[in-house]
Amino acid sequence: MTIKRPYNFAPGPAALPEPVLEKASQEMLSWRGSGMSVMEMTHRGPLFADIHDRAIADLKSLLGLGSDHEVLFMQGGATAQNAIVPMNLLAQNVKADYVHTGHWSAKSIAEAKKYGDVHVVASAEAEQSDAASFGYVPPVEQWQPRADAAYLHICGNETIGGVEYHQWPDMNSLGLGSLPLVVDMSSHILSRPMNFDSLALAYGGAQKNIGPSGLTFVILKRSLIEEHAPKALPICPSVFDYRKVLENNSLLNTPSTFAIYIAGLVFEWLKDQGGVEAMGQVNATKAGLVYDLIDQSSFYSSRVRKANRSFMNIPFFLPDDRLYEPFLKGAQAEGLLNLKGHKAVGGLRASLYNAMPLEGVEALVAYMRRFEKEQG
Amino acid sequence: MTIKRPYNFAPGPAALPEPVLEKASQEMLSWRGSGMSVMEMTHRGPLFADIHDRAIADLKSLLGLGSDHEVLFMQGGATAQNAIVPMNLLAQNVKADYVHTGHWSAKSIAEAKKYGDVHVVASAEAEQSDAASFGYVPPVEQWQPRADAAYLHICGNETIGGVEYHQWPDMNSLGLGSLPLVVDMSSHILSRPMNFDSLALAYGGAQKNIGPSGLTFVILKRSLIEEHAPKALPICPSVFDYRKVLENNSLLNTPSTFAIYIAGLVFEWLKDQGGVEAMGQVNATKAGLVYDLIDQSSFYSSRVRKANRSFMNIPFFLPDDRLYEPFLKGAQAEGLLNLKGHKAVGGLRASLYNAMPLEGVEALVAYMRRFEKEQG
Known part of the structure; x- marks a missing residue:
């Protein structure tokens, strides 16, 4: 079974590992x-x-x-x-x-x-x-x-x-x-x-x-x-x-x-993935990709002190409120979903839970770079 | 997909309609x-x-x-x-x-x-x-x-x-x-x-x-x-x-x-089944099959007054405590599951919720008749 699944950055309920869903599907009737x-x-x-x-x-x-x-x-x-x-x-x-x-x-x-x-x-x-x-x-x-x-x-x-x-x-x-x-x-x-x-x-x-x-x-x-x-x-x-x-x-x-x-x-x-040690390494790498881009850029910004930045949920902001809609639209078109920030803080948010693969974060970062080049 | 599924008389969680499980299986990844x-x-x-x-x-x-x-x-x-x-x-x-x-x-x-x-x-x-x-x-x-x-x-x-x-x-x-x-x-x-x-x-x-x-x-x-x-x-x-x-x-x-x-x-x-009117008719038929057998038999008994008998959960009893184990064993062997009564009342219990098909109840009644003939 090959189904094209987008990358889901939702804050929860959130993406689940595909092998889990496949097993659940197979075992549903018996x-x-x-x-x-x-x-x-x-x-x-x-x-x-x-x-x-x-x-x-x-x-x-x-x-x-x-x-x-x-x-x-x-x-x-x-x-x-x-x-x-x-x-x-x-x-x-x-x-x-x-x-x-x-x-x-x-x-x-x-x-x-x-x-x-x-x-x-x-x-x-x-x-x-x-x-x-x-x-x-x-x-x-x-x-x-x-x-x-x-x-x-x-x-x-x-x-x-x-x-x-x-x-x-x-x-x-x-x-x-x-x-x-x-x-x-x-x-x-x-x-x-x-x-x-x-x-x-x-x-x-x-x-x-x-x-x-x-x-x-x-x-x-x-x-x-x-x-x-x-x-x-x-x-x-x-x-x-x-x-x-x-x-x-x-x-x-x-x-x-x-x-x-x-x-x-x-x-x-x-x-199977190697437990929380392995997840901790992958999660640090994933979060690092996004935070590094934000810190190197004058286009994207984070409002959280470095020592307290979450590896799971990354809220970030654009320099102009009019850019949020095109950012989200472009992301959606590339299969990068649910990046809108919570209404309490606004902006954007990428949730990178365990089930979000590194490739998903790489795709997000590539999109963010391109968007900055086009709009920055 | 053809899977042999037993008849599940559990009091809840209980049997679900097969088409529901099939749809859930198909839609699990997308x-x-x-x-x-x-x-x-x-x-x-x-x-x-x-x-x-x-x-x-x-x-x-x-x-x-x-x-x-x-x-x-x-x-x-x-x-x-x-x-x-x-x-x-x-x-x-x-x-x-x-x-x-x-x-x-x-x-x-x-x-x-x-x-x-x-x-x-x-x-x-x-x-x-x-x-x-x-x-x-x-x-x-x-x-x-x-x-x-x-x-x-x-x-x-x-x-x-x-x-x-x-x-x-x-x-x-x-x-x-x-x-x-x-x-x-x-x-x-x-x-x-x-x-x-x-x-x-x-x-x-x-x-x-x-x-x-x-x-x-x-x-x-x-x-x-x-x-x-x-x-x-x-x-x-x-x-x-x-x-x-x-x-x-x-x-x-x-x-x-x-x-x-x-x-x-x-x-x-x-x-699709015709709503609660249709379910009410089927459920009355299903419960009737079991209660009729119990009432016609001096082997099986119910302890509930006729006017208040549940159409969903039918507790019933055997004339001798030593018969429960062979009853349950024989039922299990025929794919009739979870017929043991709750420990608070003992005996047997058949739960006949909406998802239990008429054929399941017919199979139960046939088994009950046979068991009575063999043991009664």
Whole structure:
């Protein structure tokens, strides 16, 4: 089967690896000779149990998780987790600290305020003239978290602003080694090796680097819910209580079975590619191609400080607002899709998740050079 | 492509129509020449908007909804709705009334107690010796709902007990015409014509009669949230606030895009079959075949009163516990799968959702006759 597929730079749901789609297509009417689609399998039966357990084991192995970290599959996306995190962690201690680095941090902060005493320990907003466009991570030395907070929340990668933590804040350097660190990891999980040892909880929607939308991953330390927060708030829906989901191996209710299956195929593909080490190298190369062009050009511009530039989502701008429409039209004509920036920041954005091949980025960069020559 | 597919009597996730799976397989790498899988489409773009809007319009049309009823697509399944319903409807009036007809009612009742003053207006439990096996719907004349409750909740079809409301309780006959009626419709939506005029809200997981798991449907009257309950409880997560989901046409956050696409294919298939009128006839025939055999036999037995027997889920029993294993083994050998009853009631259960063809039920009945002859 040869189908011409364009390069899809969408921020999520986003491109998936072609071999994953091919396998899903082949197995749609009969998974491994079972005569059943994965969608038709009861979630309590041995066939699905195999798919489910393997997906969790592969994700743990890809991320290099230790035995104290658990993987949960839930529903509702990161937006639901913005409520589910505080509902789970604020029963005994209502203090929640947040770092504000842009659009998604702001959403997490606003939602958490429903459930506790929220303190913004640092914000990139004040020093920025354009409030919609947060361009950096405030230096950790300037953070002022409360030592007695239930947790400290950061957004690991701001998908809209294109701001990424390339390493986790060193909580020990703040004298806060025991303050649980919670990370919204929606848009950069599995994009490179990451150290999970210092993370109490990481969550996100699957629809960027993992698979289809409708699936949420939660990675948490057992000690977080056993020692720090043994109970959820009484108003936490049972189905969103981490302790109950964990006890039931994410089968408390019917999970997103097909999405878990696709996620499992993506994990297998990632292993074939060489895991997160290999992806980290390819992703650095891909992002480097675009950032180098931007930095060498006086036509294209980035608003993000170099040290905090995202390798997954690259927002960039043209010198004249009238050029956006022809840029997008020309890109579309060459099979380079979904390059429009989010309405909150405008401009353009290229999302370069794991499934975006190097050739796609080379095609984008070639187009950008040509467009600059024609219009610059 | 000819694949031998068994007959899958699972309670959900359950069998899907083969033409739906075939189409999904064909379109997996390129939806209608777009070069993209539906899973790869941004949920804010025109391609997915078309799929999404058509699925909602087709569901409205299949159900014959009036202009005052809206369809929402959410996540978390009926189990999440057990919390989401009271979180949405109890802000101004904490009284919630429930009818208890079995396993799923019990779950709804237990969850609602977290959010309000819950009153069980009628229960099938007391008169039943076997507490796990509720066998009927308490007569409406015996219900004692509170006229000033925020809503009255029923489970339209108890998937485990096999107890179904074949018509909605006549609230006017109780002098309670303005009490909003809320129905858990997970396991019998679209199974036959239903009158939605008297329903304020219906919800359920998609994984029985609609499509893959990971998708929740909510059907509600605008007047319910505009007049009766204009605000949600302050602790209701934004993403589960019906008003916000409705304002955003179910695109408040990234929805289960692929599951919505499959649901849309199922709706198209249903229209091709003649809609809910035709399904209602086929489903009555299918269920009749099994119930007739049970009633004519002294070998098989049903524990559900005739007037309340479910057309979707038929639990039945053998005269000797030692016969279950050979029954299930023999069935499996003939490609009749997932006939084991739920552990809460034991025995056997045949789920006959829309996608189960008449031939599958004929094969089941033939096997049942043969098994009775051999073992009876």
